[in-house]
Amino acid sequence: xxxxxxxxxxxxxxxxxxxxxxxxxxxxxxxxxxxxxxxxxxxxxxxxxxxxxxxxxxxxxxxxxxxxxxxxxxxxxxxxxxxxxxxxxxxxxxxxxxxxxxxxxxxxxxxxxxxxxxxxxxxxxxxxxxxxxxxxxxxxxxxxxxxxxxxxxxxxxxxxxxxxxxxxxxxxxxxxxxxxxxxxxxxxxxxxxxxxxxxxxxxxxxxxxxxxxxxxxxxxxxxxxxxxxxxxxxxxxxxxxxxxxxxxxxxxxxxxxxxxxxxxxxxxxxxxxxxxxxxxxxxxxxxxxx
Numbered sequence: 001x002x003x004x005x006x007x008x009x010x011x012x013x014x015x016x017x018x019x020x021x022x023x024x025x026x027x028x029x030x031x032x033x034x035x036x037x038x039x040x041x042x043x044x045x046x047x048x049x050x051x052x053x054x055x056x057x058x059x060x061x062x063x064x065x066x067x068x069x070x071x072x073x074x075x076x077x078x079x080x081x082x083x084x085x086x087x088x089x090x091x092x093x094x095x096x097x098x099x100x101x102x103x104x105x106x107x108x109x110x111x112x113x114x115x116x117x118x119x120x121x122x123x124x125x126x127x128x129x130x131x132x133x134x135x136x137x138x139x140x141x142x143x144x145x146x147x148x149x150x151x152x153x154x155x156x157x158x159x160x161x162x163x164x165x166x167x168x169x170x171x172x173x174x175x176x177x178x179x180x181x182x183x184x185x186x187x188x189x190x191x192x193x194x195x196x197x198x199x200x201x202x203x204x205x206x207x208x209x210x211x212x213x214x215x216x217x218x219x220x221x222x223x224x225x226x227x228x229x230x231x232x233x234x235x236x237x238x239x240x241x242x243x244x245x246x247x248x249x250x251x252x253x254x255x256x257x258x259x260x261x262x263x264x265x266x267x268x269x270x271x272x273x274x275x276x277x278x279x280x281x282x283x284x285x286x287x288x289x290x
Contacts, residue, residue, distance in 0.1 A: 001054055004045040006030065010061045017065035020197075025070050026061065032074050033057040067198035080129030082159045090122035090148040091207035092199075096263045097184050100238045100270055101129040103261055104182045107234050107272070108134060111179055117142070117228070119170055119183035119221060122207060124152030124163065126182055131161045140178075142168040145206060170221050176228030183221060184238040189214040214240050215247055222251060222273070229275045241267035248273070 007030050014022035031041060033056045034049075049057075060073050071077050071086040078084075079093045080101045086092050104126070108114045114137045118127035121141035131139045141163050143149050149165050156163055168174050171181075187210045188196070210217045218237055225235050235256070239247055244260050251258035251273050258273035 001049050002046050003030070003034075003041060003049055006049050006054060006057060007041075007045075010057065013061050013065055017067070019064060019067070025064055028070060029060045029064060029073060030057055033060055067202075069199045069202050072202065076158075079125055081132045082125070082128045082155070082161070084123045084125055084128075084155050085151065085158065086123060087151065088202060088204070089151040090143075090145070091184075091203045093123055093125040096269065097125065097238055098129075099261075099263055100182065100184060100236060101126055101133075103270060103272065104130060104180065104236055105133050107180055107236065108137065113137065114179045115177065116140070117171075117174070117178045117181045119181060120144075120185050120207070120217075121152050121165075122148050122184075124155045126184065127152070127163045128155060128159055128161050130182075131163055132159065138164075140164040140166060140174070142166045142170070142174055144169050145204065148204070148207075170217065171224040171228060174228065177230045178228055178233060179230055180234045180236065181221075181225050181229060182236045183218075185217045185221060186210045187214045187218065187238070187240045187243075189240070213243065215243055215250075218247060218271075219250070222254070222256070226275055226277060231276060233275050235271075235273045235275065237271040237273075238269060239271055241269045244268050244271050247271055 007026055010026035011023045014026055019025055034053050063073055064070060069092050071092045076083050076085050080098050084093060116130050116137050116139045118141040121127050121143045124141060127139050127141035130137055146167055149167055153165055166174055186207055190212055218239060222235060245268050248258040248260050248271050255277060256273040256275055258271060260268040261270040261272055263269040
């Protein structure tokens with residue numbers, strides 16, 4: 001069995017199992033299982049594969065065919081300029097959320113030392129992406145799940161970045177003020193539970209569903225944000241493309257200057273809002289976690 005043959009067989013198995021990108025996934029798993037670089041895979045495509053290497057690759061292919069997320073099998077992913085460990089403690093960071101990071105960094109561009117809050121941080125992706133790009137930013141991140149926060153702290157250590165981690169239900173007990181709040185909150189409508197891709201069932205339900213219309217948590221977050229944002233502060237959200245435009249309209253009715261931004265496929269996925277009112281700072285102290 002050559003490397004080329006093994007790769008083709010793995011891709012065929014994944015394709016038969018309904019994996020959306022069988023060739024890409026099989027190649028990633030082969031590189032990981034055999035500790036190969038992309039160049040060495042090309043130059044050694046006709047080389048014979050040892051039995052132990054073949055078995056290791058086949059075991060990974062079997063798990064991916066069972067629709068275990070690719071990121072779980074690889075253990076780490078590159079995302080937004082940082083390395084992230086991924087497992088069942090938090091939502092796997094999606095490629096589309098990298099555009100939310102881009103929008104965030106663009107909004108922060110005029111500020112020398114911005115104060116940023118990432119709500120529902122999960123793996124820590126957005127918080128760490130901001131900190132990696134803007135070392136002078138004061139970055140705080142919250143999550144309701146202690147398991148997710150443990151994973152986020154591991155990822156902070158992996159990247160050598162300092163973020164303040166706070167266990168909180170959205171903004172409850174979180175001290176302000178902030179110049180910008182960013183969040184990828186749970187936004188799937190409850191009715192989607194029966195129709196999601198098999199990989200999604202491996203993510204924590206806490207990170208997926210936002211109530212009957214998917215906007216329950218986004219509404220709570222926006223209401224709380226007015227109390228900790230500075231005047232002119234910004235709120236950036238990733239939402240379901242089916243309701244981002246409607247939610248931006250809700251925010252405008254509440255006094256926000258709000259609009260939407262499209263993802264790289266042209267779907268209106270992101271809500272960008274600016275609060276012009278005076279913040280109602282409560283002086284609350286969150287439970288900062290080391």
